[in-house]
Amino acid sequence: MTNRKVVSFENIKVACKNCSLSTLCLPMGLSPEDVERLDTIIKRGRPYHRGDHLYRGNDKFHSLRVITSGSVKTYTPNEDGGEQVLGFHLPGELIGLDAIQDNHHNCSAVALETTAVCEVPFSQLESLSSLMPSLQHQMYRLLSREIGQETEMLTLLGKKSAEERLATFLLSFSERFKQRGFSPSDFFLSMSRHEIGNYLGLAVETVSRLFTRFQDEGLLQVERKHVQLLDLPRLYDIVQGTDSIKSNQSRV
Amino acid sequence: MTNRKVVSFENIKVACKNCSLSTLCLPMGLSPEDVERLDTIIKRGRPYHRGDHLYRGNDKFHSLRVITSGSVKTYTPNEDGGEQVLGFHLPGELIGLDAIQDNHHNCSAVALETTAVCEVPFSQLESLSSLMPSLQHQMYRLLSREIGQETEMLTLLGKKSAEERLATFLLSFSERFKQRGFSPSDFFLSMSRHEIGNYLGLAVETVSRLFTRFQDEGLLQVERKHVQLLDLPRLYDIVQGTDSIKSNQSRV
DNA sequence: TAAATGACTTGATCCTGATCAATATCATCT
DNA sequence: AGATGATATTGATCAGGATCAAGTCATTTA
Numbered sequence: 001m002t003n004r005k006v007v008s009f010e011n012i013k014v015a016c017k018n019c020s021l022s023t024l025c026l027p028m029g030l031s032p033e034d035v036e037r038l039d040t041i042i043k044r045g046r047p048y049h050r051g052d053h054l055y056r057g058n059d060k061f062h063s064l065r066v067i068t069s070g071s072v073k074t075y076t077p078n079e080d081g082g083e084q085v086l087g088f089h090l091p092g093e094l095i096g097l098d099a100i101q102d103n104h105h106n107c108s109a110v111a112l113e114t115t116a117v118c119e120v121p122f123s124q125l126e127s128l129s130s131l132m133p134s135l136q137h138q139m140y141r142l143l144s145r146e147i148g149q150e151t152e153m154l155t156l157l158g159k160k161s162a163e164e165r166l167a168t169f170l171l172s173f174s175e176r177f178k179q180r181g182f183s184p185s186d187f188f189l190s191m192s193r194h195e196i197g198n199y200l201g202l203a204v205e206t207v208s209r210l211f212t213r214f215q216d217e218g219l220l221q222v223e224r225k226h227v228q229l230l231d232l233p234r235l236y237d238i239v240q241g242t243d244s245i246k247s248n249q250s251r252v
Numbered sequence: 253m254t255n256r257k258v259v260s261f262e263n264i265k266v267a268c269k270n271c272s273l274s275t276l277c278l279p280m281g282l283s284p285e286d287v288e289r290l291d292t293i294i295k296r297g298r299p300y301h302r303g304d305h306l307y308r309g310n311d312k313f314h315s316l317r318v319i320t321s322g323s324v325k326t327y328t329p330n331e332d333g334g335e336q337v338l339g340f341h342l343p344g345e346l347i348g349l350d351a352i353q354d355n356h357h358n359c360s361a362v363a364l365e366t367t368a369v370c371e372v373p374f375s376q377l378e379s380l381s382s383l384m385p386s387l388q389h390q391m392y393r394l395l396s397r398e399i400g401q402e403t404e405m406l407t408l409l410g411k412k413s414a415e416e417r418l419a420t421f422l423l424s425f426s427e428r429f430k431q432r433g434f435s436p437s438d439f440f441l442s443m444s445r446h447e448i449g450n451y452l453g454l455a456v457e458t459v460s461r462l463f464t465r466f467q468d469e470g471l472l473q474v475e476r477k478h479v480q481l482l483d484l485p486r487l488y489d490i491v492q493g494t495d496s497i498k499s500n501q502s503r504v
Numbered sequence: 505t506a507a508a509t510g511a512c513t514t515g516a517t518c519c520t521g522a523t524c525a526a527t528a529t530c531a532t533c534t
Numbered sequence: 535a536g537a538t539g540a541t542a543t544t545g546a547t548c549a550g551g552a553t554c555a556a557g558t559c560a561t562t563t564a
Contacts, residue, residue, distance in 0.1 A: 076407060084407040098403060100396035107403070126389065133382050140378065143395035144352035150402035151350060151359070155328060155336040157409035158453035162551065193512060201410035203552050208513055224512080224560085414521065445542060455522050460543055476530080476542080 014068075015039050024092030024179065025066055026120065026142070030134050038135060041128060043119040044068075048111035054095075056108040061099035063119040067091050070115025071190045075198075076107045085199040088112070088191055090176050096122075097146050112190040157201050160241070165200040166210045167238040170220070174229055185229040266320075267291050276344030276431065277318055278372065278394070282386050290387060293380060295371040296320075300363040306347075308360040313351035315371040319343050322367025323442045327450075328359045337451040340364070340443055342428050348374075349398050364442040409453050412493070417452040418462045419490040422472070426481055437481040 016027045016039045027035045043063075047070070048054060054065055057077055072089040086107055089095050099105045100122065129136040156168055178184035189196070197207040211222045219235055221228040229235060237243030268279045268291045279287045295315075299322070300306060306317055309329055324341040338359055341347050351357045352374065381388040408420055430436035441448070449459040463474045471487055473480040481487060489495030 076403070078407065078411070082411075084410055086403055086406060097396055098399045100392050101400055106400055126385075126392065130382060130385050130388055133378075136382055136388065137378065140352050140391070140395070141354075143392070143399070144349055147350045147395070147398050147402065148353055148358055150399065150406065151328070151338055153406055154338060154402065154409060155330065157406060158336055158450075159330070159334075198410075204512080205514085205553080206551060209551095212513075444540095456542080457523080457544085458521055461521095464543075 014044070016042065019068070020181075021066070021068060021092040026094065026135075026138060029138055030132075034132050034134055037128065037132065041121055041124040043121070045117070045119065047114050047116045049115075050111055050113050052111045052115075054109040054111065054117065055105050057105055059105045061096065061103050061105055061122065063121050064094055064096045064125065065109070065117045065119055066094050068116045068118055071112045072109050072115055072117075073112050073191060073195060074107050074109045083198065085195055088195075088199070091180060094120075094142055097143055162200075162202050162206050162210060163213075163238055164241060165202060166196075166207065166214070167235045169196065169200055170227065170229060171232075171235055171239060174232070185232065187227060189225045189227060266296070268294065271320070272433075273318070273320060273344040278346065278387075278390060281390055282384075286384050286386055289380065289384065293373055293376040295373070297369070297371060299366050299368045302363055302365050304363045304367075306361040306363065306369065307357050309357055311357045313348065313355050313357050313374065315373050316346055316348045316377065317361070318346050318370045318372065320368045320370055323364045324361050324367055324369075325364050325443060325447060326359050326361045335450065337447055340447075340451070343432060346372075346394055349395055414452075414454050414458050414462060415465075415490055416493055417454060418448075418459065418466070419487045421448065421452055422479065422481060423484075423487055423491060426484070437484065439479060441477045441479060 016022050016025075016035050017032065019025070019027075022028065022035070027038060030038065054072060055061075067089050069091055071091075072095060074086045074089065074095060075083045076086060077083050087095075089109075095109055096105070098107060125135075125139070129139050156165055160168065173187060173189065174184040177187050191199075193207045193211075194204045196202075197204045200207070211220075214220050215222055219229070219231045219238075221230060234243060268274050268277075268287050269284065271277070271279075274280065274287070279290060282290065306324060307313075319341050321343055323343075324347060326338045326341065326347060327335045328338060329335050339347075341361075347361055348357070350359060377387075377391070381391055408417055412420065425439060425441065426436040429439050443451075445459045445463075446456045448454075449456045452459070454462075463472075466472050467474055471481070471483045471490075473482060486495060
């Protein structure tokens with residue numbers, strides 16, 4: 001019990017200026033003094049465990065959240081008890097932006113593994129951004145980027161084949177892991193096949209079959225949640241729609 | 253030639269404070285003095301004709317635009333020459349928000365009919381919003397609303413049947429026309445069947461067949477672009493997924 | 505260590521909506 | 535008014551991926 005203090009959450013608090021994620025996060029592009037000011041409003045609480053909710057649809061909105069470690073799934077519960085997965089979020093990513101519009105959450109966010117976050121009380125952020133044009137600018141950029149990302153997702157769901165969807169999904173993680181200093185070709189996915197399928201508008205079975213097919217084609221090696229991408233160029237070809245593994249399939 | 257002046261575009265300029273759309277638009281929630289200040293940066297140019305581009309993907313971004321009359325389609329040209337329609341925009345709606353992130357347009361916007369817009373130079377808007385907290389707040393809200401709307405579209409494309417998609421589409425227009433003081437049940441769609449299908453992730457033929465089926469079921473009356481919604485409650489049922497016209501189809 | 509539970513995989517079949525093909529209708533433009 | 539090309543409708547067929555149904559594997563619980 002005495003060693004509790006050593007790992008107490010107070011001790012793991014980190015300031016933005018010392019945070020490795022600051023180049024991906026709100027402080028991006030801010031002067032050191034501005035980062036200090038931003039830091040004063042940020043709250044760092046205890047980690048969430050797998051399955052814990054950061055917030056739920058209909059909760060009153062008070063803070064944006066930045067993932068600092070772990071990963072988070074956002075989703076909207078839909079009428080008939082099911083859910084639509086809206087995104088998977090990695091360290092450095094800001095969530096809750098959709099709640100600004102009417103001051104309450106429209107979707108839910110749940111930790112997929114042990115996850116730490118910074119909370120950014122929005123009313124304070126708003127006041128601060130009035131005083132700090134660079135912060136205001138960064139907020140506009142982040143909101144706009146979110147819109148752009150959702151737009152890409154619309155294109156994916158509107159037009160792309162199952163194969164293109166999964167390849168896009170895998171490469172998105174590849175790139176995001178790489179940005180964060182991890183291997184772009186060897187990583188663990190923290191979500192289930194079911195969640196992947198839901199996110200991509202595919203049935204679980206289709207996702208499972210695609211993993212198998214991609215593996216048979218030598219594009220990747222998969223062992224449950226552990227994925228190793230073996231042929232990134234080919235995966236990029238698939239995303240573009242300029243390549244398909246089907247031809248090879250039928251040749252065999 | 254002499255009567256040119258009478259209808260010259262100079263004469264149709266309108267200030268925000270006199271504009272019927274101000275409750276839907278940027279000035280929403282601003283004090284009269286703030287609206288005046290906002291008005292000073294807004295440019296009102298000559299109308300676009302059907303097929304004219306307001307901007308194209310890759311254009312440098314300088315202004316947000318508010319539709320004041322007519323309608324606009326936004327789309328991303330994709331690799332293989334095709335396009336993905338991202339949205340249809342009616343008077344009062346703000347477009348170009350996705351371009352803030354990196355100062356250039358990622359999608360194109362084209363007039364579907366004779367269309368007038370207000371241009372809002374973004375750098376000026378940004379400066380002004382630093383000075384006017386209520387304007388900043390409104391910007392955050394509008395950006396967040398856009399995110400929320402795209403989220404709804406993700407759910408539509410990820411899970412809904414063709415029938416649910418078209419019903420959702422029609423009711424979206426119904427509500428938006430109603431907000432603008434037009435009939436919610438009798439309107440003209442300015443886009444082609446092809447564009448509707450593209451937007452909803454459906455083939456043209458499917459859209460055409462659905463219109464026919466909806467008409468046969470007495471849900472609506474359609475004559476090319478002229479649509480009359482005859483049974484709004486039933487259409488809402490279809491959107492919820494709690495109703496389907498298929499049962500009736502097979503009964504006949 | 506066994507049983508139970510949940511996640512994943514694999515196979516067989518079905519169905520929605522895509523694609524292909526043939527008109528039909530509309531909007532321009534001389 | 536008639537010719538032309540775009541747009542829309544309708545029909546027939548096809549296929550991608552969903553659904554249904556077992557079965558396998560992994561992890562937790564007892």
